[in-house]
Amino acid sequence: MRRSSFDQMARSSWMRRFAQSLFLVLLSLLVSSHSVMAADKTNVLPNPGFEDGKSGWSIGEGDSDVLAESARTGKMGLRITNDRTKPRGSNATSASIPVTPGKPVTVSFWARTANTGAAVYVMYAGENGKGYVKDPAIKNGYPMLTLNKSGTEWKQYTKVVTPPDKARTLKLWVHTWSTAMIDADLDDFEITGLPADTKPILPNAYVAKPKPKPIDFDNIPKREKPLAIVIKLDDLKMHRKTQHPRWTRVVDYLNSKGVKGTMGMLANSLENPTPEYIQWVKKQHESGNWEIWFHGWDHATHVADDGKKYNEFNHRTFEEQKARLDKSQKLCYEHLGFHFTSFGPPGGVGNGSQDANTHRMMIEDPYMTAWIYPQPMDKIGKETMEKSNNKIIILDRVWSVGIEASVGRPHFERFVRGYLKYPDRDYFTLQGHPVMWDDYSFEQFTKIVEFLIDQGATFVLPSAYAQTLKEKHASAQ
Template identity: 45%
Template structure:
C-alpha cells in the first residue's frame, strides 16, 4: 500500500466530520468545487506544503494548481471535495496538466461510510483507478480518467499524489468531473476542509522536522563499520540487470566494499555472462555474494496463511533450499556462500528456529544477516561460535521503505546511535532510478565524510576474532 493511503487516516476524516457537522453544507456548483483554482485552494484538501495556486500555473483564468514535490521521503497528498456516490455509478474526470517528470498520478478515491478507502476488486497496485501524468513537452496536455464506483463506496474524491521518493513539478487546471448529478453539493464545507488541512499540514511539518538531520553529529570513539547489504540479484534474460552494473561500478570507482544477495533459482540456467560478472566482481575483493534464498517467494500453508521463504517450513524443506543453492554456487560460481540473509515479503517474520538449525548444519555458513532483533535461536547459535550474527538498526538504513533511499532518515538515526560499532545497511538497487540513486549517493558521501570503514559481512565477522558482534543501539 502506498504510504499516503495509510496517511489519509481517521484523524483527517474525523476532523472533517466534526467541523462539517457544525457548519452549513458547501453550496452546489461546479464539480469538483473550484475546478480551475480561481479561488485558490478552497474546496481542496492539501495535506502537505507542496500545493499552491499560482498565476504561472494557470492554463485559463488567473490561477492554476502547482504541485512542487522536493521531498525525497514523502509524496504529495492532495484531495478534492468529496461527493456522494453509489456502487455502479460511472464517473469520468478530465483535466489539463503539464509535468517535468513521470512521478505523479491522479486517482479516484472512493470511500465507505467509515471513511476508509474502497479498492476496485481485482485491480493491482493500490486498487484505485488512476492516470499517470507524463512529461511530454513544455505544453499543456489533456487527460481523462474513468471508473465505475466499486461495491461498498458511498463517497468519492479526486486524489493527486506523487511517489514517495520522487521529485518534480506538475501544473494542473480545468478539472471536470462527470457522472455526479449537477447541483450535487460536496459533503464538506470549505471551512471544514481548511480546518482538516491545517491539522494535516501541522503533522506533515512535524514529521519533516523530525526527519531533518541534526546540526551536529555526536562524536564517536571510532569510525563505524558499514556493511552494505544489497538484495535480490538474479539473472534477467541471461544478463545482469543494468541497475546492478551501475551500483557496482559506482562503488568500485570509490573503492567501497559491499555485499550482494543472490536469489539462486536462476543459477540453474545461468549464462556465462551472468556467472562471469559475479566471479569477476568477487575476485576484485570489493563484493561478497551471499545467499538470499532459492526463490524469495511467499508460500501458503494448508490453512491459507502466507509465510516468507524461510519461515514455517520444516527442516527438510529449508535444508533443501540451502543445499540446492550451495551446490549451484559451487558448480556455477566456483565458491560456496558464507553468509545468509533471508528474504521478506509478508509480515510473518523471515526466519525461525528451524532456520537456525539449518545454519548450524551448513558447513560453509559463517555469517547470518539477521533481519529482526536477535532472539533466543540467534543468541544460542552465536554462542556456539560457528556463526556470527549481524543484526540491524532499523533507524539506520539505506531505505525508508523498500526501494526508497532516504538520506535524512539515515543521518537522524546515525546521530542517535554513536556507540554502535557496525551498521548493516539494506537496499534494493533495481528500484533506484533517477532521484533514488542520487539519494543513495548522498548517503555514501556522508558515510565517507564520517570516515566509515566499509567491509563485507565475512570480512567483518573474521575481524572479530571469534567474538560475537557487539549489538548495542537500535534507536
C-alpha cells in the same frame, strides 16, 4: 341565450381550465427539464479552481500547494511535485461528494505536466466520507485518470464513473508516485451529474508535520568508537548472459573507492551460468573486497497450507529449507570454488523472512557463520548465537539507518539523520538493491559511501566481521 351564454361560459371556463392545466404541464415540464439540466451541469465541487486557496481541499502533503503559476484560468491552480524523495508522494484531496450507487457522475479537470508519474483517483467511501469502498469491477478498486505528458500544454481529462453498491460519497485524490520526478499543474476540476443541492463534506485542512532542521554538515560530531559498515547489496543473478549493468556500475564504483562490499546471490543463477557471469563473480570474490552471500535459491514467495503467501524461508519445513541451502552450497562450490558463509534471507511479502526452521538450518549448516539479519535482533536470534556457541553470529539491522528510504530508493539525507541517532553503535548493515537504482539513486548511494569514508568508517565483510565479534564475545566471557 342563457343556454348559449351558459355554453359559452362553460366552454370558456373549460378552455380556461384547459389552458391553465396545459400551462401547468408545460411549466412542470420546463421546470423538471431545467432541474435535470441543473443536475447535469452544476459543478458540485467546492473551490474547484483553487480561487479560494486551499479551502475545501486538503493540500500540503508532500509539498502540494496552490500557486499562481499553476493557474489555467483565474488566478490560482494546484501544484503537485516529487523529486523521487517523497515516500508518500505529493497529495491533495478534495471534499467528499454524496453520490447514489449506480448513478453516473462525471469527473473532469485540466492538467499539464512535462513528465509522467501522477494521477487523479476517484476514491469511494461510506457515509460522511468515512472508510474506503472499492469497486469490484475495477482493477485496483478505484477509477483513475493518469496524467500524460503534455509539456506546457493544458490537457482536459474527463471520466464518467458509476459509484458501486456500498459507496455513499466520492472524493478526488491527486497523487504523485513515490518514485516520480514530476511537477504537475492541475486546475478547473468539475464534478457533475449530481443534484444541484448536493452538499459536499469538507475535509480537514492538511496540518504539516514540522520540517526537520537542516543537517549541519560542517559540524557532524566525530564518533568516539570505530565504526564498521557492511554494504549489503541484494539480488545478484544472471541478466542476459552476465551480471546486470547496474551491478557492474556499483561494483566498479566501490572498487574504485577501495571500499568493501557484499552481494547477495540467488543460487539458482548458478544452475546454468555462463562463463562470463562466473568469471565476473569469481573475480570480485578473489579480490578479497567482496563477499558473495546466500540470498536464497529463487527469492520466490510460496503459498502455505493456510492459503497465505510467505517468503522463501518462512513457513517451510526444516527439510525443505535445508534442501534449498544444500543445493545452493553444492552449486556455489562447483562453480565458484567456495561455500556460502553468510546468509541474508529474501523478502517479498511483509510477514517475515525467516522462522524457527531457518534458525535450525543455520545452526546445522557446516559452513554458515554470519547471518545478515533482515530485522533488529530478537529473542530467537540471541538464542541461536548461544545455542550454536557463537558459530552463528547475527549482524542485525537498525531500521532508520539504511541506504534506501523505501525499497530501491537510496536517500542520502535520510541515511545521515538515522546515522546521527546512533553515535554508539559498533556497526551498521546497510541494505540496497542496485538493479533498481537509476542514475539519481546511484548518485544518492555514492553520497552515502563518500560520507562514510569521510567519517572514517571501516567497510567490512560479514563473515570476517562475525569472526571479529566472535573473538570479542570469547574474550569478554
